[in-house]
Amino acid sequence: MAVLITFIQRSIGQGIAILFGATGEILTEKSGNLNLGIPGIMYMGGVAGLLGAFFYENGTANPSPLAGMLISIICCLLCSLLGGLIYTFLTVTLRANQNVVGLALTTFGTGFGNFFGGSISKMAGGVGQISVKTTASAFRAKIPGLSGIPVIGQLLFNYGFLTYLAIILAVVCTYFLKRTRIGLHLVAVGESPATADSAGINVPKYKYTATLVGSMIAGLGGLYFVMEYLGGTWSNNGFGDRGWLAVALVILALWNPSNAIWGSLVFGALYIIYIYIPGLSRAQQELCKMLPYLVTLIVLVITSRRNKPENQPPASLGLSYFREER
Amino acid sequence: MSKQNNTSGRTVIHMEKRNSISRKKAWTIRLTAVLLSLIVCAIVIVAITKQNPLQVYAGIIQGAVGSKRRIWVTVRETVILLVIAVGLVPAFRMRFWNIGAEGQILMGGAASAALMIYLGNKLPLPVALILIIAVSAVAGMLWGIIPAFFKAYFNTNETLFTLMMNYVATQIINFLICIWENPKGSNTVGVINSKTKGGWFPKVFGSEYGLSVLIVLVVTVLITMYMNYSKHGYELAVVGESTETARYAGINVKNVIIRTMCLSGAVCGLAGALIVSGASHTISTSTAGGRGFTAIIVAWMSGSIQIATQFGLNENASDIITGILLFFLIGCEFFVNYKLSVYKEKEA
Numbered sequence: 202m203a204v205l206i207t208f209i210q211r212s213i214g215q216g217i218a219i220l221f222g223a224t225g226e227i228l229t230e231k232s233g234n235l236n237l238g239i240p241g242i243m244y245m246g247g248v249a250g251l252l253g254a255f256f257y258e259n260g261t262a263n264p265s266p267l268a269g270m271l272i273s274i275i276c277c278l279l280c281s282l283l284g285g286l287i288y289t290f291l292t293v294t295l296r297a298n299q300n301v302v303g304l305a306l307t308t309f310g311t312g313f314g315n316f317f318g319g320s321i322s323k324m325a326g327g328v329g330q331i332s333v334k335t336t337a338s339a340f341r342a343k344i345p346g347l348s349g350i351p352v353i354g355q356l357l358f359n360y361g362f363l364t365y366l367a368i369i370l371a372v373v374c375t376y377f378l379k380r381t382r383i384g385l386h387l388v389a390v391g392e393s394p395a396t397a398d399s400a401g402i403n404v405p406k407y408k409y410t411a412t413l414v415g416s417m418i419a420g421l422g423g424l425y426f427v428m429e430y431l432g433g434t435w436s437n438n439g440f441g442d443r444g445w446l447a448v449a450l451v452i453l454a455l456w457n458p459s460n461a462i463w464g465s466l467v468f469g470a471l472y473i474i475y476i477y478i479p480g481l482s483r484a485q486q487e488l489c490k491m492l493p494y495l496v497t498l499i500v501l502v503i504t505s506r507r508n509k510p511e512n513q514p515p516a517s518l519g520l521s522y523f524r525e526e527r
Numbered sequence: 528m529s530k531q532n533n534t535s536g537r538t539v540i541h542m543e544k545r546n547s548i549s550r551k552k553a554w555t556i557r558l559t560a561v562l563l564s565l566i567v568c569a570i571v572i573v574a575i576t577k578q579n580p581l582q583v584y585a586g587i588i589q590g591a592v593g594s595k596r597r598i599w600v601t602v603r604e605t606v607i608l609l610v611i612a613v614g615l616v617p618a619f620r621m622r623f624w625n626i627g628a629e630g631q632i633l634m635g636g637a638a639s640a641a642l643m644i645y646l647g648n649k650l651p652l653p654v655a656l657i658l659i660i661a662v663s664a665v666a667g668m669l670w671g672i673i674p675a676f677f678k679a680y681f682n683t684n685e686t687l688f689t690l691m692m693n694y695v696a697t698q699i700i701n702f703l704i705c706i707w708e709n710p711k712g713s714n715t716v717g718v719i720n721s722k723t724k725g726g727w728f729p730k731v732f733g734s735e736y737g738l739s740v741l742i743v744l745v746v747t748v749l750i751t752m753y754m755n756y757s758k759h760g761y762e763l764a765v766v767g768e769s770t771e772t773a774r775y776a777g778i779n780v781k782n783v784i785i786r787t788m789c790l791s792g793a794v795c796g797l798a799g800a801l802i803v804s805g806a807s808h809t810i811s812t813s814t815a816g817g818r819g820f821t822a823i824i825v826a827w828m829s830g831s832i833q834i835a836t837q838f839g840l841n842e843n844a845s846d847i848i849t850g851i852l853l854f855f856l857i858g859c860e861f862f863v864n865y866k867l868s869v870y871k872e873k874e875a
Contacts (some may be wrong), residue, residue: 313850
């Protein structure tokens with residue numbers, strides 16, 4: 202029982218960063234932008250939050266957790282916004298190929314994160330020496346009282362506030378995409394920008410807004426990883442391939458943020474299940490880590506086979522919109 | 528025809544697609560983009576390292592062509608990127624977004640590593656080399672056929688599919704590393720056949736990389752001919768323009784997709800053999816090292832890794848610089864394709 206509880210807790214811990222990324226990417230993809238720069242943006246968001254907290258904590262005598270938290274969130278949002286801006290300017294305004302821009306942004310963002318993460322580690326005295334414990338304590342604060350309840354409390358109330366924010370954001374995004382006028386306009390832009398354009402919808406504006414907001418949400422995933430998961434420190438490439446898992450989760454969730462909530466739990470569980478299966482050799486463990494991607498591939502094939510329109514990728518996904526080629 | 532941006536000062540930006548552009552003008556624009564990106568990079572270099580950027584650039588050039596050995600390394604990196612880019616061209620011309628070059632390279636590399644380990648010392652070198660090249664091409668091809676098959680028959684999104692295949696390939700490499708680990712516990716494969724050099728590319732033109740260059744040149748010429756002078760090449764271009772037109776003209780679209788991806792995957796697999804058997808003589812998850820992602824444009828930047836070693840920066844700084852250069856080069860294509868004219872609007 203205790204093992205099961207830690208397993209679920211750890212799965213959620215792995216899943217939340219991916220959930221942020223996936224929610225952001227769904228919003229982005231709904232506008233027809235396939236932002237493959239999300240992994241890079243998550244690195245950028247994470248390191249910016251860490252930098253902000255680091256300079257705040259080193260610059261003040263008595264850093265308060267709350268102020269540190271706010272500063273790191275603002276830094277994280279601004280930096281992921283910058284990443285999103287590079288992407289949207291190149292793809293929407295300059296109509297560059299989305300795949301190429303996205304991959305270049307991931308190269309850039311990963312380098313950006315590791316460079317600054319590595320630099321402040323050096324400033325703080327060596328690899329793994331950097332620590333923003335005060336700020337991280339605000340991120341890691343659990344709900345008092347409730348988290349003490351056996352089993353239920355341990356499973357449901359034992360996380361920092363970003364975990365709940367991730368779930369709320371996913372639910373809000375689903376509502377936004379399905380029930381609000383702006384959300385439906387956004388879906389129209391992603392399905393057929395030419396039709397949306399002739400209906401009087403400002404296509405570039407929707408593409409810009411959705412991608413920028415999506416980038417900021419994804420950036421929070423990086424912040425979650427740095428602050429709550431790692432506890433306010435940096436390890437180069439520590440974020441690993443979670444950014445790509447977020448892109449994969451979009452497919453598993455069938456472009457619906459609420460599905461991404463349980464999907465992130467599944468991915469989180471698949472990501473660490475090799476630790477909990479007894480008697481695996483190291484080679485077999487490596488094969489186990491393939492599972493999230495295999496599951497995604499299977500889902501991708503099944504959805505394209507079943508051809509249900511609401512479960513498909515947005516029709517114009519990955520294509521730049523040329524008004525004059527209508 | 529055009530998009531108008533009405534700002535408060537009644538300045539109108541008029542955007543028009545160019546019908547044609549002189550080669551000279553197009554290259555002027557591209558060159559300007561490179562210069563601009565170098566300036567932005569210089570600012571970044573000064574901001575984060577306080578080094579003289581000119582020295583850093585001199586270091587890059589020095590690193591790329593400073594000695595005979597370095598020239599060969601630069602040539603090797605460039606031709607490997609070239610062959611990957613050449614492999615991607617048929618798929619991209621068909622508008623099949625093969626993001627899976629990384630995976631195809633890794634599978635090709637794994638195949639050649641396997642042959643080097645199990646047969647490298649048993650077969651005569653020419654036989655081993657032919658086998659390595661053939662089998663790694665087949666391995667890359669298989670990795671390319673899978674997404675092509677699902678694209679052709681189920682219309683599965685190929686961008687997402689090939690992307691996921693990269694990570695399946697990465698895990699297969701991790702799995703193989705556990706099996707081939709040498710020495711035990713190092714979690715790397717180490718240099719394969721370091722004493723016997725079984726399955727290593729021999730020296731040609733006085734360099735161990737000469738054979739790679741030769742192979743790449745032959746492949747490049749062959750693919751160029753295939754694209755421009757063969758019926759297949761014409762058909763895949765038609766499919767890229769419009770599958771409907773292709774179908775109407777009696778082209779078997781499914782066949783074309785699968786056939787083209789066989790070719791694309793095979794060339795990327797071959798690139799894996801060039802990297803493993805022709806250069807590094809080992810295999811790791813970083814064998815492809817992002818080359819599949821940035822193959823086309825990174826060829827410009829083969830020296831960037833040198834910044835790292837020469838100026839005490841880590842390789843991440845060169846990633847940042849590569850990224851900035853890519854952004855500018857990608858962005859400038861807009862100005863090659865479109866004409867902007869700014870003028871004051873007359874009173875209405």
